Amino acid sequence: MSKIEVNTVAPQCGTTLTLGESGDTVTLGSGASQSGFGRTGTVDWVTTIKTNSDSPLTVADGKGYFLNTTSGTITVNLPAGTAGAIVAFKDYANTWDNNAVTLVPNGSDKIGGIAANSVLETESQSVTLIFTDSTRGWIDIHDSTSNVEGAKFIAATGGTVTTVCTNFKVHTFTSPGTFCVSSAGNTAGSNTVSYIVVAGGGGTDRGNPGSIGGGGGGGFREGLGVNDSYTGSPLRAPTGVPVTVTGFPITVGAGGTGGAPCTPTSAATQGSSSIFSTITSAGGGKANVGTPGPGAGGSGGGGPTSPGPGQCASTQIGTGNTPPVTPPQGNPGGFGLSTCGPGAPFTYRGGGGGGATAAGTAASPSAGGAGGAGATTSINGSPTTFSGGGGGASGKEPSGSDVPAGAGGTGGGGAGGARANGTAGTVNTGGGGGGAGYGPGGTIRSGSAGGSGIVIIRYKFQ
Numbered sequence: 001m002s003k004i005e006v007n008t009v010a011p012q013c014g015t016t017l018t019l020g021e022s023g024d025t026v027t028l029g030s031g032a033s034q035s036g037f038g039r040t041g042t043v044d045w046v047t048t049i050k051t052n053s054d055s056p057l058t059v060a061d062g063k064g065y066f067l068n069t070t071s072g073t074i075t076v077n078l079p080a081g082t083a084g085a086i087v088a089f090k091d092y093a094n095t096w097d098n099n100a101v102t103l104v105p106n107g108s109d110k111i112g113g114i115a116a117n118s119v120l121e122t123e124s125q126s127v128t129l130i131f132t133d134s135t136r137g138w139i140d141i142h143d144s145t146s147n148v149e150g151a152k153f154i155a156a157t158g159g160t161v162t163t164v165c166t167n168f169k170v171h172t173f174t175s176p177g178t179f180c181v182s183s184a185g186n187t188a189g190s191n192t193v194s195y196i197v198v199a200g201g202g203g204t205d206r207g208n209p210g211s212i213g214g215g216g217g218g219g220f221r222e223g224l225g226v227n228d229s230y231t232g233s234p235l236r237a238p239t240g241v242p243v244t245v246t247g248f249p250i251t252v253g254a255g256g257t258g259g260a261p262c263t264p265t266s267a268a269t270q271g272s273s274s275i276f277s278t279i280t281s282a283g284g285g286k287a288n289v290g291t292p293g294p295g296a297g298g299s300g301g302g303g304p305t306s307p308g309p310g311q312c313a314s315t316q317i318g319t320g321n322t323p324p325v326t327p328p329q330g331n332p333g334g335f336g337l338s339t340c341g342p343g344a345p346f347t348y349r350g351g352g353g354g355g356a357t358a359a360g361t362a363a364s365p366s367a368g369g370a371g372g373a374g375a376t377t378s379i380n381g382s383p384t385t386f387s388g389g390g391g392g393a394s395g396k397e398p399s400g401s402d403v404p405a406g407a408g409g410t411g412g413g414g415a416g417g418a419r420a421n422g423t424a425g426t427v428n429t430g431g432g433g434g435g436a437g438y439g440p441g442g443t444i445r446s447g448s449a450g451g452s453g454i455v456i457i458r459y460k461f462q
Helices: none
Strands: 044-050 063-067 074-077 086-091 101-104 118-120 126-131 138-144 154-157 160-164 168-173 177-184 192-198 220-223 247-251 274-276 279-281 375-377 384-386 454-460
Touching (some): 192 274, 220 375, 274 454
Parallel strands (some): 044 063
Antiparallel strands (some): 126 138, 154 177, 168 454, 192 454, 274 279
16 A cells, blocks of 8 residues: 655646545545535534533534533523534433523524524424524524433332233232332333223112112223223223322222111212222212112112102113213113002012113113123233123012012123112122112012222333
């Protein structure tokens, strides 16, 4: 290899100097720097991170700066504007939304055609500015808010933890507890959780002397976290709950109580609410007689019967989705049916309690009303149904024959009693209790309890 040592290379004639021939590569020696070749349109980044302690920061043409505003705002003095000057800035710690960066033009220079400061206050923002002329001054030629980083995932403890579909953790709470998050993750991995929050189902009153409707299913609410996918219920919201590094208290609602046969003041009660973060599901409505009648709740209690001439279909049912949320957390109960008209045969049928996805069925002459269907989700890795309404009862007949009571709704709803006690709602499903039917010889039957609720949380962990 030949070596030429000179201080200056100049063209023999004209103003054009050519190094190499077409197809050749001209390379600077290792460690050498260039000057005078012009700019390629990018900046040379200053690798020393600038913080609030460097403010006000005077920046140079051709340089890019990483600005960390964790400890406070930063003021940046731009260089004197000359055509083609270029500067760039990047939100180093994703904190510009909390502590902004203020760009101050030099003298009478403008930013985007206005002789005034400009404020950068968007999280993860990066900006490149080129100076054009005295009319427009510094113009933004690149502005991004993409936070390109590796995937980070949620990590947490609490409840009963299982792994499903290889990459997902499921935390199941069948009683009160705490969901403790130790890593909040990010959008590239996971930073929101999927959930179901199921409240306790409603209890039912004693059968005295008519037949009681079914208790309403506990309110059912479901949401889908980022980067999660499973077969959910029709009530699933498209967004999950965002999490931070903290402990989230979990409330699991108890089922409502049933009325005792020999204690007139021991009436049925509504189920209790279940709570996770910002999500609250209301307890299922109770099913009772008298005033004010069946209760409202996540789903409403079914209508009772009332003995005596002139009593037909009941006008009392419990309303669902109370308080209202979107998507709705439940449905109303169905109407009961009583003796209709003087001298008519006694007919006592309770209406079904409302379920998460269907209203309770109204009673008919041939049967008590069935409880409304609950909601089916595979959040825990297999199809499981929650928040079914309790079935309405059937009472005594002059012939002494039994008329079928209403079936419990899928999702833990208890069956109504045919001249008998109803069945309690299934624990940890939010199912409503089954109605009690007035028994042979005027026997008063016990009301039944609603099923307790449940909270399930799911997220991608790897």
